[in-house]
Amino acid sequence: MLVLSRKKGESIVIQDHIELTILSVEGDTVKVGISAPPHIDIxxxxxxxxxxxxxxxxxxxxxxxxxxxxxxxxxxx
Structure with a gap:
């Protein structure tokens, strides 16, 4: 497993098509935004x-x- 540290507003890109963005961190909860092509189920x-x-x-x-x-x-x- 790859482990990365990110801060609010920072992103991770997976194979040019999927972008994960940290939207907020509140206590033990992290909100993640995911941008991906419509044919990819999430x-x-x-x-x-x-x-x-x-x-x-x-x-x-x-x-x-x-x-x-x-x-x-x-x-x-």
Whole structure:
């Protein structure tokens, strides 16, 4: 992990397309502004992890779905 120190108003640029700017620092809270192209999704980590878990749950076969798939693969009786 790269660790950088920045002050209010200072920025970090990632690969010419993403800019992180420190907007404010108040106690333990840092406000960060992010400028990125519209095709790049940006999520807070807890939201990203929740989306990943939901995707895993949706993709996991359930016994009922698995049985229906087996029946479809066997074709008409």
């Amino acid at each position: 999520f807070r980590k807890e939201v990203y992890l929740s989306i990943q878990e939901s995707n895993r749950e949706s993709a996991a076969p359930t016994p009922a779905n698995l049985e229906a798939l087996i029946q479809r693969l066997r074709g008409p009786s």
